[in-house]
Amino acid sequence: MxxxxxxxxxxxxxxxxxxxxxxxxxxxxxxxxxxxxxxxxxxxxxxxxxxxxxxxxxxxxxxxxxxxxxxxxxxxxxxxxxxxxxxxxxxxxxxxxxxxxPHYVEENFTLYATEIMKGKPAGPGPNPTGETTIKFAHIADAHIDLYYTPGTSDECDEPQCCRSGTGNAGYWGGMKCDLPLRTLEAALDQVAAMNLDFIIVTGDVPPHDVWNQSRSYNLLNIQTEAEIFQKHIPNTPIYKIFGNHAPFPINEYDYINDPYLPKAFCEYWNLDSITRIDLEKHAGYTIKHGDNLRLIVLDTNTMHSGNLYLSLNSTNPQGQLTWLYEQLLAAEKSNEVVYIFGHVPPGDDFSLSNWARHYAVLMDRFEFTIAGTFYAHTHNDEFHIDRGVFSGKPTQVQWTAPSLTTYSYKNPSIRVFEADAKTKTLLDYTQYRLNLAEANRNSSQTPVWEANYSFKNLYGVSDLSPQSIYVLALEIGNNENLALQYLSNFNTGINVPTRCDSKCMHILTCTITYGILDDELNCQGVDKNWLYKFNEMLFGKWVYKVK
Structure with a gap:
């Protein structure tokens, strides 16, 4: 050498x-x-x-x-x-x-946004009547543990517990642990009995033993979950995607040289070759449900700052957002309504702001075509609001569902949306939650996920439109009781705070009313820490290579 x-x-x-x-x-x-x-x-x-x-x-x-x-x-x-x-x-x-x-040219974002925004319709289509509705579940972050053992330590000196030692790991789960298969099966049996129109599953699957994993181990977990879903819910359409725990090591996925996930994922879920090819080429796929609903599914490993491979070229990985624009434009021309879902919310702390800002332009341009966007990853019950690129007005809500896993210190949760059958406008959702402590006290009985709250009833909103959610977010910033209610749900009813002062409420408002990390931090007025600055340096601005 x-x-x-x-x-x-x-x-x-x-x-x-x-x-x-x-x-x-x-x-x-x-x-x-x-x-x-x-x-x-x-x-x-x-x-x-x-x-x-x-x-x-x-x-x-x-x-x-x-x-x-x-x-x-x-x-x-x-x-x-x-x-x-x-x-x-x-x-x-x-x-x-x-x-x-070659030469390297920095992207002109203003020019990009201006071009994308051309042709935006003047206003929304028909108002929802609610006379007939559809219902669908959102299941997030199952994180199954094939080695979960009741009676082991649930407070150990490892990042994940409930595998060894002696302690209080319950039959149905433990708080510093991932999910036993039996608990996943019980949850899916309850979902199957709801007679839903469809289900969206947004990852993650492998457990949090991230120091002791392999590619085959992670794929085994994904395969196991797929088999359990198909066994317990054989007659309801299930639309799904993987998350940042799917690759090995966690977060690290090389789209260019080793794009192995789509083939395995599609094999486990019996998805066709077109879906596999779209996932490989565009990091997303699309599927039509019924007459006028199109689901666009995004692989969000393209925008997660934990994926170091993106530092080699973070500019529109896999052409994903170009592909998304094309799918949305086609849906608009066909008078279809679109739901978008993926794993990591664009407003997350680990989402690359450059990607999220370009995504927000699409949310603005197709404001009246997109009827809902759904994410997971944080394990928390929360939401962010996308804002107009030039107007600053609310355009979409990033509905982020709490996890099915208990990790870490969560009550297992399932969300069920109700939407207008014709317009697909979201009318409400019911948050189902398992009281884990009570379930473990009655371990011989099949656990039941109780309807914990209706979003409309709990928060007193007239609808789930971005405008109404924006007003709610401002109220959370001025009403401590409302802020505490939000935080109680955020934590799935565990370790609920008893105070939220003006600073706390301001942070909540900033986090909710913006869908891009940069904007959230600017709103909060906080200094960007070393990790944020390192990410800025590592991933950089969007730059195009010109021969």
């Missing part, structure tokens, strides 16, 4: 002294950088860095074997991605003027 680098430098030096040898000069620069990159990836210095990260992890309170497992899993990804980003032959050789291309 050292000999290869030396020879590459000799060729590069010779070509630099011969200006007529432009092609040789450019090629030799590429060879030199590529050789240097390969050498850097094999450097023994990574062993020292790995040891440092293990020590820092242990100092933070984790067990050494947990830290070692995490470092071993992430080291290959970190090494490859960082070296590919820092030692990029195309960029460096052009920047050092050994090559004349």
């Amino acid at each position: 050292k000999l290869l680098i030396f020879c590459s430098f000799l060729v590069l030096s010779y070509s630099a002294l011969n200006p007529l040898q432009g092609l040789v000069e450019c090629t030799s620069c590429h060879l030199t950088i590529e050789a240097l990159r390969a050498y850097a990836k094999e450097s023994e210095h990574w062993n020292t860095l790995a040891e440092i990260f293990v020590d820092l992890c242990v100092e933070s309170g984790q067990q050494k074997y947990v830290c070692q497992g995490l470092v071993n899993e992430f080291r290959p990804v970190v090494t490859d991605v960082l070296m590919d980003k820092i030692l990029d032959p195309e960029f460096l050789c052009m920047d050092m003027e050994y090559c004349t291309s």
Whole structure:
């Protein structure tokens, strides 16, 4: 390897002294950088860095074997991605003027937004009558645990418990644990009995033992969940997507060189080849339900800041948002109504703001075509509001459902929406919740998810429109009792706070009334921390490569 680098430098030096040898000069620069990159990836210095990260992890309170497992899993990804980003032959050789291309052009967002917004209809279509309705469930974040064992420790010194030791892990679940299969099956039996029109399932599936996983292990969990769903709910359409726990290691998914998830996912769920190809090419797929409802399903690993592969090119990964625009435009022309769902909400702390801002433009442009957007990931009962790109007015609500898993300190939850049958306008939803403590006290009885609240009745809103939810969010910022009610639901009735002062209410209002992390932080007036600034540097602005 050292000999290869030396020879590459000799060729590069010779070509630099011969200006007529432009092609040789450019090629030799590429060879030199590529050789240097390969050498850097094999450097023994990574062993020292790995040891440092293990020590820092242990100092933070984790067990050494947990830290070692995490470092071993992430080291290959970190090494490859960082070296590919820092030692990029195309960029460096052009920047050092050994090559004349490619050129990099920063996107003009205002121009993008202006072009997208052209042709937006003047107003909404028919008002919902509510005379006939449809109902559908949203099931989020099951995070099943194949090794859950009742009677083990539910308060252990690992990130996830209820597998070993002696303690109070209940028959139906534990608070610092993931979900037993029996609890998932009980939940699905109850959902099956509701005679719903359809169900959306937004990931995640693998448990939180992220220090001790493998690709095959994660896929086994996804396969197991798919089989259980199809066994217990055989007659209701189920629309689904995977989340950020599906890849191995967690979050890390290489769309360019190793797009393995769609094939396995579609096989487990018996989805057709068109769906698989769309997931591979566009990180999304679309399916029609009934006469006029189109569901657009997004793989949100394209916008999760935990996915280091995106740092190599975070500009519209897989052309996903271009594809989304095309699907929405086709739906608009066909007079279809659209529901969009995915795993990570665009307003989440780990969502890339550049992606979310471009997404928000589409939510504005197709405000009257999209009747609902549904997300998960946080395990919390919450919502964010998308705002008009130029007007700032509410355009959509990011309805974020609480998790079915108990991890961490949650009561298992299921959400059921009711919508107008013709317009598909959301009329209300009922939040079902399992009182886990009570279920474990009566472990011989099948647990029941009780209807905990109706959104309209609890919050006193006239409808679920973005405008009404925006007014509600402002009220939450001025009414402590209402803020506490929201926080109680946010936490699924566990560890409920008893105070929410003016600062607390202001943070809630900012978090709810904006659907982009940058805007939420600006509203709160908080200083961006080192991690946020690191992400800004790592992922950067949207830039297009021009040959």
